[in-house]
Amino acid sequence: MWPRIGGLRTLALGTPGEMRANLNALVLAGVKTATAGLLTDEYTAENEELEHVGERLVLVDDRDALVGIVEVTGVEVVRFADVTWDFARSEGEGDRSIEEWREGHHRYWARAGFPVDDDTPVVCIRFRLVSAGGGGISTGDLGT
Secondary structure, three states: OOOEEOOEEEEOOOOOOHHHHHHHHHHHOOOOOEEEEEHHHHHHOOOOOOOOOOOEEEEEOOOOOEEEEEEEEEEEEEEHHHOOHHHHHHOOOOOOOHHHHHHHHHHHHHHOOOOOOOOOEEEEEEEEEEEEOOOOOOOOOOOO
């Protein structure tokens, strides 16, 4: 199971270190409004259900400390080859084409030990930033 804070699931983007810090900064700046995960390797293996529209997630740093709260606005499972350019652009990571997005994600997941092919199911999550930072986040924001 994924860690919880205040009863909410956490959202730990990328790998710890510089990558996670950069991705979190993109979320806080409103540039990154989507993320992708692997259905079989990140959900099924961890015995986690898919996120659902309206669910709030705690964006965390490398120490699992609260960075912000996001609210899920869309969830779709598609084949890796069917991820759209509109979705990829919403990830806000600077890819200039869907081909560049696919190559970067292919490399990332392969390094993480999860090689993908065109038929690999990908969970495409869209979200909006609700609150930034740990200060000023009330228990109401956490859904408790």
